[in-house]
Amino acid sequence: MTVPVLITLDFTPEHIARLQAISDELVIRQVRTRTPEGVAEALNQYPDTEVLYAIRLPTAWRSEWGVRWIQLHSAGVDHIPLDVIPPHVRITNASGIHxxxxxxxxxxxxxxxxxxxxxxxxxxxxxxxxxxxxxxxxxxxxxxxxxxxxxxxxxxxxxxxxxxxxxxxxxxxxxxxxxxxxxxxxxxxxxxxxxxxxxxxxxxxxxxxxxxxxxxxxxxxxxxxxxxxxxxxxxxxxxxxxxxxxxxxxxxxxxxxxxxxxxxxxxxxxxxxxxxxxxxxxxxxxxxxxxxxxxSPHVSAAFPEYDDFAVALFAENLRRYLQEEPLLNEVNRQHGY
Missing domain, CATH: 3.40.50.720 (NAD(P)-binding Rossmann-like Domain)
Known part of the structure; x- marks a missing residue:
């Protein structure tokens, strides 16, 4: 059994290696993009993706995409089209890292x-x-x-x-x-x-x-x-x-x-x-x-180690996902966060 993971952020090789070390079941792919259109193209390239890591999400969802869980790179979800994402897809945010x-x-x-x-x-x-x-x-x-x-x-x-x-x-x-x-x-x-x-x-x-x-x-x-x-x-x-x-x-x-x-x-x-x-x-x-x-120009969450902390959270959630344990920071769609 394998779990295809698609990462759309510019994580370093060291970050990817840390995630890959969690389990041999993970098949990690990386397509660097921060736009909804780019993420959609990446999902079209890898429609078997089960776990998606992104900061922006497509504005329309295709039925052939196999995504079951989305880990966001941000804490806020007000920029995410929650109504477009199928209800069976779990969403977690980056609350706590900053x-x-x-x-x-x-x-x-x-x-x-x-x-x-x-x-x-x-x-x-x-x-x-x-x-x-x-x-x-x-x-x-x-x-x-x-x-x-x-x-x-x-x-x-x-x-x-x-x-x-x-x-x-x-x-x-x-x-x-x-x-x-x-x-x-x-x-x-x-x-x-x-x-x-x-x-x-x-x-x-x-x-x-x-x-x-x-x-x-x-x-x-x-x-x-x-x-x-x-x-x-x-x-x-x-x-x-x-x-x-x-x-x-x-x-x-x-x-x-x-x-x-x-x-x-x-x-x-x-x-x-x-x-x-x-x-x-x-x-x-x-x-x-x-x-x-x-x-201040919306920089209160800006610090050099942001990606390091984000990877630490994603790594823990990947471990939990594989072990079928509760994920950290699951978004409540009704509440909007």
Whole structure:
């Protein structure tokens, strides 16, 4: 018995060798492409593929393709035509492989906002210390403040772990707050698999309660029908004056017009944004002109070891697939993630 595996990413020979070493049953083929059309052509070339590794998927599905399981190279699935893929095909995502990177990125932006590090960078051309430096840069500590984390999955749990290291109170928001453990892919020593760090849990219908208590809000939510513009004018009004807002989830979860208003009026103290409703962010967008906003170009998940971590996850899932064990990070199509 053999299991044909088609990899469409640019994995190195060392990566392929690591995967091949899992079992002699695996027949691994590699066709490098990142487009839906390219993946379709690769499947036409190898229609007996049982396991597909890809970042993009065809927009139409052919009955002669033998795919039974798709491992995605990304955590988000909002760019995937889920309605096209036959229901018998299992889909797993890459959730967890970039949790550390994204949590570090979020905290880097939080510290830059809170300590006004960008102001210090802009002041360098003056070649002098400001006379009012204490008034400018004496900033409230994170320690003792409250962080609200929207989406307590792999990324949110690593952010929660770091927040606890900073001495912060942690509030967690998720679809089912009664389900506190999360046994998806996690790097050893990171995250919060058992859900031990939050001081309180909140579910749908309790968002405003969480926001009212949060000095810093970090959004990691996926883009679904339920989360679209969840962060709107009403939500921002429920945040404490001067609160900080960070978005490393999806741009569609935020009403950007309402966010701009809250930042202009001072209702929010600042925002750090890595994702936007339209990407790249248009040059005329008012967010570019706000001094209390940090913009990063959707790179919070970018780090040199991305493929190494992705292969580690794929290797574990391949082992589980061959042993008929539950796969890590299986996508719930109804939920959209």
């Amino acid at each position: 949790a550390v990177c994204m949590a570090e990125h979020a905290f880097g932006m939080i510290l830059a906002l809170r300590r006004r590090l960008t102001d210090m960078m802009f002041a360098k051309p003056w070649h002098a210390w400001p006379p009012d430096r204490w008034a400018l840069y004496a900033r409230p500590l994170l320690r003792g403040q409250t962080m609200g984390i929207l989406g307590y999955g792999a990324i949110g749990r690593e952010i929660g772990r770091l927040a606890k290291a900073f001495g912060m109170r942690v509030l967690a928001y998720k679809r089912n707050p009664a389900q506190r453990a999360d046994h998806t892919f996690v790097l050893p020593g990171t995250g919060d698999p058992e859900g031990r760090f939050p001081d309180a849990w909140f579910g749908p219908g309790e968002l405003f309660r969480l926001l009212e208590e949060s000095h810093v809000v970090v959004n990691t939510l996926p883009a679904t029908r339920e989360t679209e513009h969840l962060l709107n004018a009403d939500a921002f009004r429920h945040m404490p004056p001067g609160a900080l807002f960070v978005n490393i989830g999806r741009g569609r979860t935020v009403d950007e017009t309402a966010l701009v208003d809250a930042l202009r009026t001072g209702a929010l103290g600042g925002a750090a944004l890595d994702v936007f409703e339209q990407e790249p962010l248009p040059a005329h967008h008012p967010l570019w002109s706000l001094d209390n906003v940090i913009i």
